[in-house]
Amino acid sequence: MRPVEEIAAALREKGLKLTPQRRLIIEVLSRDRSHPTVDEVYRQVLRTMPEVSRTTVYNTIREMTALGEIVEVQDYGDGGIRYDTSAEAHHHFFCRECRTLFDLDGDPPLPERYGGALEGAAIERQQLTVYGVCPGCLKKAR
Numbered sequence: 001m002r003p004v005e006e007i008a009a010a011l012r013e014k015g016l017k018l019t020p021q022r023r024l025i026i027e028v029l030s031r032d033r034s035h036p037t038v039d040e041v042y043r044q045v046l047r048t049m050p051e052v053s054r055t056t057v058y059n060t061i062r063e064m065t066a067l068g069e070i071v072e073v074q075d076y077g078d079g080g081i082r083y084d085t086s087a088e089a090h091h092h093f094f095c096r097e098c099r100t101l102f103d104l105d106g107d108p109p110l111p112e113r114y115g116g117a118l119e120g121a122a123i124e125r126q127q128l129t130v131y132g133v134c135p136g137c138l139k140k141a142r
């Protein structure tokens with residue numbers, strides 16, 4: 001995500017106001033690399049501003065998605081869509097035990113590697129997930 005001030009300017013350009021509630025939601029998002037769901041963001045926001053509604057959180061997240069600041073991550077079937085606050089292409093590792101979604105560094109896969117299926121296609125977004133059990137959960141299981 002870009003700094004909050006730049007996002008504020010982008011919102012103003014679209015005729016949207018940056019209310020204190022929205023600012024807080026954007027700040028929470030900008031600090032959170034855990035790929036939170038709407039409800040997880042909502043719970044964090046409530047700690048500072050108990051009067052904020054879930055609808056405001058939801059709408060602000062939708063606006064941030066429309067601006068391209070955050071992207072939807074696929075649904076892992078555990079409580080709704082998660083949001084990635086890094087819009088740069090990257091892979092994920094999903095631990096089926098603790099349900100943590102880890103960012104993986106490194107280059108995104110090259111479309112060329114997939115051969116004919118992608119030939120002539122316009123790639124808009126890449127999202128690959130490696131599934132398994134993270135080192136921490138494996139240690140606990142032993």
Ligand SMILES: [Zn+2]
Nearest residue numbers: 095098134137
């Ligand atoms: Zn784990």
Ligand SMILES: [Zn+2]
Nearest residue numbers: 084086092103
């Ligand atoms: Zn990510």
